[in-house]
Amino acid sequence: MANETQILTVSELTKEIRKTLEETFEQVSVVGEISNFKSHISGHWYFSLKDADAVINCTMWKGFNQYVFFTPQDGMKIIVNGKLTVYPPRGSYQLDIRSIKPAGLGELQEAFEKLKKKLEAEGLFDEKYKKPIPVFPNKIGVVTSKDGAAFKDLVSVAKRRFPLVEIVIVPARVQGSGAAESIVNSIKLLNEYSGIDVVIVARGGGSIEDLWALNEEIVARAIFNSKVPIISGVGHEVDFTIADYVSDLRAPTPSVAMEIATPDIIDIENFIEEFISKSSTNIQEIIEARIQDVNSFSRSYSFRLPMDMLNRKTQQVDMSIGRVLQSIEKFSMIYDKKITLLTKSLDAYDVQRALKRGFVLVKQNSKFVTRAVNFNKENKAQLKFYDGEVTTH
């Protein structure tokens, strides 16, 4: 140490003080409340730590603060670890912090409640801002860790329920330092990418520290500002995050989120099958009604309409039935089981099948002869077999 007669420059003295302080407080843990927290654009953090009677300035450089899983807030009680140092230009001492943790889980809980209250007051959770989730999405954006179980769950549910969909994943850190920024960035990217119908923000369950990124204000605002509707699928049912409140829809797990985002292929197939059976019944009824119309028409002698007009009508019906049977036949190649019943009942009307079984149609003067009494033995007759026509004398 310098003796009384020695004269030091300010710098020299400061240097000595610095040395003394840094050696004495090389590694200290301090508990205190944050005030004046500022995250500089450079990435460094500046704030004060205080208790009822004292204040100490703190710095936390980017290289260290990037490992902090939460964003410090004024009023939060934290425990810091670092060394004491001196900033010569100001002649002040300050804590150079290496690590931070909340003084207790209560601190996080309090920060959570505070942010929730604030965003709620701003209207970020209002029903009126909730966007509807589309029923048939083409592209589903996914914000989660690519290696996590959540992503595997999302993919397997999508595969099972609606493989027509395209999943667009923007991998994000969902826990630990920088997670909030990473999630925000992924949400932004998916909003810029074209054609995303809905976004799922997902991660598996965990402790309040694990889930903390989803309780950060920047994440809440990114979700709120997203033009694409967002479903949150976080954790295992119990805990709500701020992200859950602000999302357009909250699902209790990643799997459920994907279930909400996709229609079920089984429902669609059922719908189509129901269409086929219902419409087949309807078309049968319509055809039968028409056949009856024609039958009663032909029996009513009072009309005395020329035979060829009646034939035209009959032919029209026959052709229609033929076309129906054709489409049914084509269709049944793939799904014959489903429409066996229909085909069977419509078979009765199929002239071709009747011919195939050995029945013969008799024509005279280009008109079908359906009664023996109408057959003129003097005239030529055409016999229509299944495989062709012959003319007799």
Added chain:
Amino acid sequence: MAKKKTKSNFEQDLARLEEISRTLEEDNVELEEAISLFEEGVKLSKSCLKTLKEAELKITELKNELGKISQVEED
């Protein structure tokens, strides 16, 4: 692009099926109309079921880089 069109058509096809189904339930539908609707419906059903059967989940990954979109993988 072609695939995208198929997919957005899927929803329209289902909506059309529903429409056809409703029309065929009406009492006053004309025979000719009913038959062509039914044919259309069967055709749509077939193509929809085929689309579902052949569908394969597509996964695209975008890199998370600030202000940049780059597609790194597509399968």
